Amino acid sequence: MVIEYVGQLIRQVIADMREQRYEEEGIGSSYLFRVDQDTIIDATKWGNLARFINHSCNPNCYAKIITVESQKKIVIYSRQPISVNEEITYDYKFPIEETKIPCLCGADSCRGSLN
Template sequence: QFRKKRLRFGRSRIHEWGLFAMEPIAADEMVIEYVGQNIRQVVADMREKRYAQEGIGSSYLFRVDHDTIIDATKCGNLARFINHCCTPNCYAKVITIEAQKKIVIYSKQAIGVNEEITYDYKFP
């Protein structure tokens, strides 16, 4: 059974904002689901152009599979604040629940209080 982890976003030394643990997290635990709108590639391409035209500096598009992308740019959760790191403390994994694919972030190692949550954006 998954218990929601206590997390907060705050200023990051990596890139502007980041996501931080507010409690110790053991290795191999589910940390957070990456939540947003499920869209197709053609829609993602249009949105990415529109976001650039609107001056939105960062978009939060995360590919689930060949056909599906999760867009957390305007509708998402704290997971969108997770920064990239070449030596991350977490990893992303696609899981299927009731025939719907979801992206879940898991800890690779123990994570301490106030430690920034990171994963390698070159997923999978």
């Protein structure tokens, strides 16, 4: 285990409203991570350092949803030993959409987009 992705647990309708509000307020990035169909963790204003972990198409970590005392949590685990000063990354696995988000990870196996 590397770190838990923490923030406020919210429903989809609230996530949609917050995402729009964040854009209107000029907040450049929102940190919304889907747990399941009904639940999203919003780490935009109340998260920890896990929200700053970058995407890579060839990551050294992965995100896993676990249940602790009937509450779902997102935990980042390492795939391999991670050296001091090595960047921690995981595959965001965004859903496939028509409008592509360019990927800049630089991996030899880069897919070219996050979705």
